[in-house]
Amino acid sequence: MPLSLPIAIYVALLGLIIGSYLNVLIHRLPLGISTVTPRSRCPGCGEVVAARDNIPILSYLLLRGRCRHCKTEISARYPMIEALTALLFVACYWQFDVSVELLAGLFFCAAMVALAAIDAEHFLLPDKITLPGIALGLLLSRWLYWSGWRSALLGALLGGGLLWALAEGWYRLRGEEGMGLGDVKMLAMLGAFLGWKGMLVALFFASVSGSAVGLAMIAGGRGGMKSKLPFGSFLALGGVVSLFVGPAIVRYYSSLL
Ligand SMILES: [Zn+2]
Numbered sequence: 001m002p003l004s005l006p007i008a009i010y011v012a013l014l015g016l017i018i019g020s021y022l023n024v025l026i027h028r029l030p031l032g033i034s035t036v037t038p039r040s041r042c043p044g045c046g047e048v049v050a051a052r053d054n055i056p057i058l059s060y061l062l063l064r065g066r067c068r069h070c071k072t073e074i075s076a077r078y079p080m081i082e083a084l085t086a087l088l089f090v091a092c093y094w095q096f097d098v099s100v101e102l103l104a105g106l107f108f109c110a111a112m113v114a115l116a117a118i119d120a121e122h123f124l125l126p127d128k129i130t131l132p133g134i135a136l137g138l139l140l141s142r143w144l145y146w147s148g149w150r151s152a153l154l155g156a157l158l159g160g161g162l163l164w165a166l167a168e169g170w171y172r173l174r175g176e177e178g179m180g181l182g183d184v185k186m187l188a189m190l191g192a193f194l195g196w197k198g199m200l201v202a203l204f205f206a207s208v209s210g211s212a213v214g215l216a217m218i219a220g221g222r223g224g225m226k227s228k229l230p231f232g233s234f235l236a237l238g239g240v241v242s243l244f245v246g247p248a249i250v251r252y253y254s255s256l257l
Contacts, residue, residue, distance in 0.1 A: 003094060011093045012086045016056035018110050019085030023078050026117045029126050044072025056082040077117070085113050088240065095244055100143040107136060108193050108243060112236040115186060119232030125182030130189050137192025146247040147195035155191025155199040162203070163187045183231050190239045198246040206231070206238030 025035050040049040047069045053059045060079040067074065092105035111133050119125050134156055141152030167179040191199035214229055242249075 003097070007098065008090055008093055011089045014106075015086030015089030016082050018089070018106075019082035019113070020054070020056045022085060022110060022114050022117075023081050025114050026077075026081065026121075029114075029128060030118055030122045030124055042067040042070060042072060045070035056086075081113060081117060085110060088113070091244065100140060101145065104137075104140045104144055104193060105243060107133075109240060111189070112239050116230075116233040116236035119182075119230040119236075123180075123228060123230055125180070125186050125232045127182075127185065130182065130185040133189035134185070134192045137189060137194075141192065141195070144195075146198060146250075147193075151195035151197065152192050155194060155196035156188045157191070158196050159191030159199045159203070160184050160188030179231060183235065186232050186235050190235065190242070194239065194242050194246060197250045198242045201246040201249050202235065202238035202242035204238070205241045206234040209237055210234040 021035070024040060028035050040054065041047060042049060044067050047067070050068075053063060053068055057079045060074060060076075063074070065074050065076065066072065088109040089106055092102055092109060096102040096105055111129055115125055115129055118129075138149065138152050138156065141147045142149045144152075147155075163179060163184045164181075167177070167181075167184065170179065171177055187199065187203065190202045194202060210229055210231060213234075214227070217227060
């Protein structure tokens with residue numbers, strides 16, 4: 001499809017700005033601080049971060065990853081989240097052109113980046129992202145070519161129900177919590193956005209990549225059967241994979257049946 005370079009650049013810049021906001025969200029949401037006010041401060045010296053030091057990626061490079069005042073190191077996560085968000089945004093434009101699907105894709109990718117990062121650090125998937133995510137996915141579903149409201153509703157119920165049953169079964173079997181309700185709500189959100197088929201594709205990729213990393217950790221002597229993995233981070237990865245290639249995979253398997 002013919003893509004326009006100015007729109008691609010605009011979408012990339014939007015990705016950098018949203019990515020910059022996601023950094024604030026990722027840092028503050030688990031702490032229960034407002035993500036709008038107050039302005040960001042350096043954790044080292046407490047100085048308010050000036051606007052010129054808050055330009056996505058560029059400021060990090062110009063400051064060589066250190067606070068202007070106290071030279072405390074700034075986490076490389078900040079520019080990485082910004083770059084990743086911009087990349088995913090451009091990929092969405094590439095895939096969906098200017099459409100409702102693009103809008104859904106941008107929201108979805110931003111949420112996946114935030115959830116993946118928060119779960120990796122805190123083993124937490126905030127309701128403030130997953131619950132509005134479920135609502136937005138259901139709301140947009142009737143306009144999405146891969147979904148429709150029936151598929152989205154079924155996806156949310158099936159996704160939530162499936163993981164809830166797994167978590168409950170695991171708890172009864174092992175007497176310990178293997179998965180939290182955050183994962184349940186997140187898979188419901190994936191179902192709402194991707195439809196029930198896309199949700200299953202996402203769950204498949206999440207399980208495969210999660211198991212691979214788990215086994216690699218055990219093999220590398222860095223963990224055992226009891227080590228905790230942030231399953232939400234893998235769900236986010238599976239969700240993004242499914243957003244881009246899920247419909248093609250579903251079409252392929254449907255053609256086999
Ligand atoms: Zn400082």
